[in-house]
Amino acid sequence: MASPSGPSGGKAPLGADLVIPALALGFAVYFFFSIADLSWEAKANGVLIGAILVSLIAIQLVRVGVQVAKGRANLGFERLWAPRDALPKRMGLVLITIAFIVAIRWAGLTLSLFVALAAALYLMGVRKPVPLVAVPLAVAASAYLLFIAALDSDLPRGPVEQLLAALFQ
Amino acid sequence: MTWAFLLDQFAVQFGLWWVIWPAILLGIVVGILPGFSPQNTLIMLLPLTLAVKVEVALAFMIALYCANHLAGGIPAILVKIPGSGGAAATTLDGYPMTRKGQAQQALVLCFTASVFGGLITTLATLALLPWLSQLGLYLRSVEMVVVMLFGLTLIAVIAAKDMLKGLIAGFFGLLIGVIGTDHIYNTPRATLGFIELYDGVPLVPALIGLFAISEALVMVEEKLIVAKDGLERAAGARWAGTIEGLRMSLEHWWQIVWTSFVGLAIGIIPGAGASVAAFVAYQQSRLWSKHPELYGTGIPEGVIAPESANNGVKSGTLVPMMALGVPGGSTAAVMMIVLQYHGMVMGPRLFVTNPGIAYGVFVSMAVAYLFMVFTILPLARYMSRIVLIPTTYLAPVIVLVTIVAAFGERQYLFDMALALVFGVIGYIAHKTSYHVTAILIGIILGPVFEQYLVRSLRISEGDFSILFSSTLGNVLWVLLALSLALPAWRGYRQRKALAAEQLGDER
Numbered sequence: 001m002a003s004p005s006g007p008s009g010g011k012a013p014l015g016a017d018l019v020i021p022a023l024a025l026g027f028a029v030y031f032f033f034s035i036a037d038l039s040w041e042a043k044a045n046g047v048l049i050g051a052i053l054v055s056l057i058a059i060q061l062v063r064v065g066v067q068v069a070k071g072r073a074n075l076g077f078e079r080l081w082a083p084r085d086a087l088p089k090r091m092g093l094v095l096i097t098i099a100f101i102v103a104i105r106w107a108g109l110t111l112s113l114f115v116a117l118a119a120a121l122y123l124m125g126v127r128k129p130v131p132l133v134a135v136p137l138a139v140a141a142s143a144y145l146l147f148i149a150a151l152d153s154d155l156p157r158g159p160v161e162q163l164l165a166a167l168f169q
Numbered sequence: 170m171t172w173a174f175l176l177d178q179f180a181v182q183f184g185l186w187w188v189i190w191p192a193i194l195l196g197i198v199v200g201i202l203p204g205f206s207p208q209n210t211l212i213m214l215l216p217l218t219l220a221v222k223v224e225v226a227l228a229f230m231i232a233l234y235c236a237n238h239l240a241g242g243i244p245a246i247l248v249k250i251p252g253s254g255g256a257a258a259t260t261l262d263g264y265p266m267t268r269k270g271q272a273q274q275a276l277v278l279c280f281t282a283s284v285f286g287g288l289i290t291t292l293a294t295l296a297l298l299p300w301l302s303q304l305g306l307y308l309r310s311v312e313m314v315v316v317m318l319f320g321l322t323l324i325a326v327i328a329a330k331d332m333l334k335g336l337i338a339g340f341f342g343l344l345i346g347v348i349g350t351d352h353i354y355n356t357p358r359a360t361l362g363f364i365e366l367y368d369g370v371p372l373v374p375a376l377i378g379l380f381a382i383s384e385a386l387v388m389v390e391e392k393l394i395v396a397k398d399g400l401e402r403a404a405g406a407r408w409a410g411t412i413e414g415l416r417m418s419l420e421h422w423w424q425i426v427w428t429s430f431v432g433l434a435i436g437i438i439p440g441a442g443a444s445v446a447a448f449v450a451y452q453q454s455r456l457w458s459k460h461p462e463l464y465g466t467g468i469p470e471g472v473i474a475p476e477s478a479n480n481g482v483k484s485g486t487l488v489p490m491m492a493l494g495v496p497g498g499s500t501a502a503v504m505m506i507v508l509q510y511h512g513m514v515m516g517p518r519l520f521v522t523n524p525g526i527a528y529g530v531f532v533s534m535a536v537a538y539l540f541m542v543f544t545i546l547p548l549a550r551y552m553s554r555i556v557l558i559p560t561t562y563l564a565p566v567i568v569l570v571t572i573v574a575a576f577g578e579r580q581y582l583f584d585m586a587l588a589l590v591f592g593v594i595g596y597i598a599h600k601t602s603y604h605v606t607a608i609l610i611g612i613i614l615g616p617v618f619e620q621y622l623v624r625s626l627r628i629s630e631g632d633f634s635i636l637f638s639s640t641l642g643n644v645l646w647v648l649l650a651l652s653l654a655l656p657a658w659r660g661y662r663q664r665k666a667l668a669a670e671q672l673g674d675e676r
Contacts, residue, residue, distance in 0.1 A: 016597075016600065016601045017334075017601050017602075019597050019601060020334075020337065020338065020341065020594075020597060020598055020601060020603045021337055023341075023594065023597075024337060024340075024341040024344070027341070027344060027345070027359070028344060030359060030361075031344060031347070031358065031359045034357075034358050034359045034360075035358050035359070038351070038354075038356050038358070039353070039354060039356075040631055041351065041352075041353040041354070041623055041626070041627065042351035042353065042354060042356050042358065044622060044623060044626055044631070045347055045618065045619040045622050045623060046344065046347050046358065046359075048622070049340055049343045049344050049347065049615075049618075050344060052340055053337065053340040053341060053343075053344055056333060056336050056337045056340060057337060059333060060333055060334070060337060063333070079600050079601060080597065080600050080601070083390055086389050086390040089389045090386050090389055090596075093385070093386065093389065093564065093565065093568055094386070094589070094592075094593065096565075097382075097568055097569065097572055097589055098586075098589065100569060100572065101572065101582065101585045101586050101589065104582065104585075105582065109573065113569060113573065116569055117565055117566065117569050120564075120565030120568070120569065121561070121562065121565055123565075124389065124560075124561040124562075124564065124565060125561055126561055126562070131562070135562060135566070139566060139569070139570065143570070143573060146216065146217065147216060147573065150220075153216060153576065153577065153580065154576075154580040155573070155576055155580075156582070
């Protein structure tokens with residue numbers, strides 16, 4: 001079993017190893033509920049896959065349980081967060097992405113991408129004004145040219161797109 | 170397939186030089202970046218490949234795919250950092266050659282082995298494709314159920330370090346792939362109340378999340394992709410003695426041929442991939458060598474074997490995708506998504522309904538290799554400097570640009586959020602060694618697996634024993650069981666031997 005030893009007293013922190021099984025188990029249970037009243041054709045596949053998945057998860061739980069019982073592992077989650085100093089950057093990047101997805105509806109692709117990328121670069125430690133502006137500008141302009149001007153996709157248009165459309169029409 | 174048809178296909182592909190050349194250049198650039206895989210690049214450029222004609226998209230994807238594999242060897246040789254998993258074995262002799270002052274020769278060996286290994290296997294695949302494509306006709310719904318499970322199991326067994334984790338990841342992906350309405354009555358299942366999931370989980374956001382976003386979230390841990398000592402070496406790389414490298418390649422032409430066929434054979438197995446092929450070829454090359462003790466000290470054979478196998482894999486990987494509709498790897502999965510978006514139905518029928526696409530894939534690959542001969546040699550030295558880009562810039566650009574790309578397939582903002590969710594799942598999977606490729610292949614195979622399973626069960630009126638009713642199917646079941654049992658048995662033997670060794674040491 002891949003069980004790298006962790007920082008906590010030489011024991012491998014295997015709690016993190018149970019996150020994916022927990023997610024999978026939760027989803028399998030929800031899946032079983034959602035198909036409970038359906039015809040057998042709609043159920044068969046889900047039941048088969050779900051049953052195998054639950055069995056595999058049970059084996060994994062036993063395996064982790066044995067390691068913990070033998071004192072070789074604990075239920076720590078260090079592997080998910082390590083290294084700790086990267087955690088704020090990682091969390092920040094996720095939060096900025098969520099903000100970007102929310103803001104794009106009214107700010108449009110170009111402006112929201114520019115702001116989100118500038119914020120993400122700042123978060124990552126870029127402090128020099130030139131790259132802090134130039135990189136987001138180049139990426140946002142490229143995205144505009146590719147997705148809006150060239151491909152005419154349905155990505156939301158905001159003030160920048162409206163201004164550029166007015167200028168070039 | 171006639172000669173006239175084949176020549177026509179070559180003419181069409183040569184006419185697409187304006188797509189192939191930029192794709193090669195781009196593939197080389199991203200191939201040098203460790204952790205930046207061809208599938209991520211293809212995902213980022215997905216709106217482009219979806220918007221152009223299918224022939225153009227195909228030529229672009231194939232050229233980028235081939236160039237990317239080839240370029241992975243550059244940082245592996247110069248700074249001992251493989252640009253991709255497939256180039257990991259190249260470091261074993263490539264880097265010692267650099268240390269001996271033969272960096273340039275090693276690079277030339279890498280390029281010639283890659284280009285000619287890839288070209289030979291592509292032409293071989295093209296010649297054998299009429300027979301390989303017939304393979305699908307012998308497989309009915311019952312056998313296809315086993316083939317799907319077999320592919321998934323091999324990925325779990327070979328790609329993931331821990332078989333159980335690989336299997337959990339694969340079956341989790343399969344269950345995610347069942348989300349949406351069923352094939353018979355169109356009743357929604359496990360859609361979490363989102364109408365956007367009625368058609369099933371869209372593959373592009375799943376791909377973007379599992380690969381690009383999760384990778385970027387891991388990337389923020391390091392300031393640079395290269396380590397400090399690697400950085401100095403990258404800055405000091407020189408070009409000299411190209412002719413010497415070409416002479417070495419000519420001397421070892423037979424090794425290029427046979428190790429590329431090792432790659433082709435492994436590539437046909439779904440899930441095996443370039444990393445496995447490269448290591449197997451390296452191991453086989455050493456096994457049959459007259460001087461096995463020199464392997465690892467910086468000899469040309471040690472660079473040629475993994476590189477030609479690593480490139481020989483590519484045409485093999487596409488065979489199950491084209492002939493069976495089962496992607497042989499993650500890049501093939503991305504290509505399959507693009508082709509499906511353009512209305513192509515993968516499988517044996519493709520060779521009848523769209524022969525231009527079915528054979529065009531391999532012709533395009535051969536043409537891309539021919540173009541690469543003239544592109545790669547003068548460029549590699551300068552391109553190796555790309556590893557110097559800090560992750561401070563790379564990670565945010567990858568996350569935000571790929572999130573925008575997630576919108577491309579269905580034009581739903583919902584898909585952007587879905588990509589982020591898959592990104593977080595992929596990150597957890599990365600950190601805890603649950604292989605994201607297994608999850609992805611599961612998601613891709615989920616709907617197809619259900620289609621074949623329900624078709625079989627409707628024939629038998631719900632009796633599961635139909636899955637064991639065909640001879641070929643039963644042979645596949647046995648192979649499936651063996652593929653699960655043998656690694657477990659080998660692991661048990663290794664643990665036992667280790668325990669005995671430790672006991673001996675204590676005494």
